[in-house]
Amino acid sequence: MSGEGQGSGPARPSAEGVAAADLIRALAALEREAEEAIPAAATPDELEAIRVRLLGRREGRITAILRRLGELPPGERPAVGALANRVKAAATALLEARAAELAAGAREVAGEDLTLPGRARWIGAAHPVTQVIEEVCAVFRALGFTRVRGPEAETEWYNFVALNTPLDHPAADMQDTFYLADGILLRSHTSPVQIRTMLAHRPPIRVVVPGMCYRRDPFDASHAPAFEQIEGLVVDEGITFVDFKAPLAEFARRFFGPRTATRFRPSYFPFTEPSAEVDVSCPLCGGAGCRTCKGTGWMEIMGAGMVHPAVFENVGYDPERYTGFAFGMGPARIAMARYGIPDIRLLYEADARFLEQFA
Numbered sequence: 001m002s003g004e005g006q007g008s009g010p011a012r013p014s015a016e017g018v019a020a021a022d023l024i025r026a027l028a029a030l031e032r033e034a035e036e037a038i039p040a041a042a043t044p045d046e047l048e049a050i051r052v053r054l055l056g057r058r059e060g061r062i063t064a065i066l067r068r069l070g071e072l073p074p075g076e077r078p079a080v081g082a083l084a085n086r087v088k089a090a091a092t093a094l095l096e097a098r099a100a101e102l103a104a105g106a107r108e109v110a111g112e113d114l115t116l117p118g119r120a121r122w123i124g125a126a127h128p129v130t131q132v133i134e135e136v137c138a139v140f141r142a143l144g145f146t147r148v149r150g151p152e153a154e155t156e157w158y159n160f161v162a163l164n165t166p167l168d169h170p171a172a173d174m175q176d177t178f179y180l181a182d183g184i185l186l187r188s189h190t191s192p193v194q195i196r197t198m199l200a201h202r203p204p205i206r207v208v209v210p211g212m213c214y215r216r217d218p219f220d221a222s223h224a225p226a227f228e229q230i231e232g233l234v235v236d237e238g239i240t241f242v243d244f245k246a247p248l249a250e251f252a253r254r255f256f257g258p259r260t261a262t263r264f265r266p267s268y269f270p271f272t273e274p275s276a277e278v279d280v281s282c283p284l285c286g287g288a289g290c291r292t293c294k295g296t297g298w299m300e301i302m303g304a305g306m307v308h309p310a311v312f313e314n315v316g317y318d319p320e321r322y323t324g325f326a327f328g329m330g331p332a333r334i335a336m337a338r339y340g341i342p343d344i345r346l347l348y349e350a351d352a353r354f355l356e357q358f359a
């Protein structure tokens with residue numbers, strides 16, 4: 001049963017067959033559809049699906065109309081036929097044009113301006129302080145140092161006592177140190193790893209020790225309560241003050257540039273004797289004096305000194321046989337000096353607009 005001749009199908013308005021007006025209306029609708037759908041096709045597959053729907057040999061809707069021209073009264077065929085051929089030609093031209101665009105990679109879709117520049121992809125990078133740590137350790141690696149680590153939670157003995165710092169020394173004060181429990185604290189410097197290294201190994205020792213340290217300091221332009229340090233320790237027979245100065249001056253030249261000058265100012269630390277503050281000629285102004293070096297031409301980069309004999313005694317080394325030197329620097333301060341950063345908080349606020357400048 002096809003229903004033919006029952007008069008119930010909507011496609012057959014008259015006994016003659018199809019009405020010319022219906023075909024003209026259908027062709028106009030198909031032309032509009034072609035003009036909208038074809039340029040919006042986003043992929044070659046989508047375009048092919050539209051082609052099959054409109055012009056496919058078996059199911060194509062324009063094809064179907066062309067096939068039915070013969071059902072029209074002879075006088076109406078030329079006009080409708082011409083229109084059908086025009087719509088077919090227009091759709092074919094649109095299909096070809098869109099196929100060429102897609103092949104060329106052009107993807108302009110109605111309603112979107114694809115000529116706008118793309119959004120830059122978010123590329124991660126190491127934090128500027130981490131970059132400084134990696135570079136400093138790489139320079140010392142080239143000078144023969146091994147990189148080691150130690151715990152951030154320490155005992156008073158490692159953090160103070162073994163480093164010749166009595167617990168009534170101001171540095172050990174409850175006000176300056178974060179205590180976790182009785183006798184256990186967040187290390188206030190990386191120097192306890194000197195002790196751990198000397199207890200675990202015999203000389204010769206050449207190590208650098210990057211890591212976090214904690215002090216009960218205000219969070220202001222030049223202090224942070226949590227900050228990185230890089231410790232250094234060298235112990236061997238016959239290490240002199242010259243052996244102490246030369247590698248640090250060489251480090252300064254390799255890190256800040258070949259013309260960097262170094263100076264050692266007398267200082268005091270309980271675990272070194274003699275002690276020094278090490279300055280480098282200001283990497284920003286070259287020593288002429290600028291805002292970052294406060295007009296002095298120099299920038300302090302580390303505390304250092306020859307290891308105190310009492311420290312050797314605390315780890316069971318014979319101070320008559322061994323000598324050595326140690327240093328401790330703050331990579332955040334070095335990053336500030338190097339890049340002219342005026343406030344240490346910028347390094348610890350995790351503001352991507354600031355940090356991405358160093359990516």
Ligand code: PHE
Nearest residue numbers: 189191303304305326327328
């Ligand atoms: N530990 C010292 C500080 O934090 C720095 C230092 C390290 C000084 C090693 C001398 C030798 O200030």
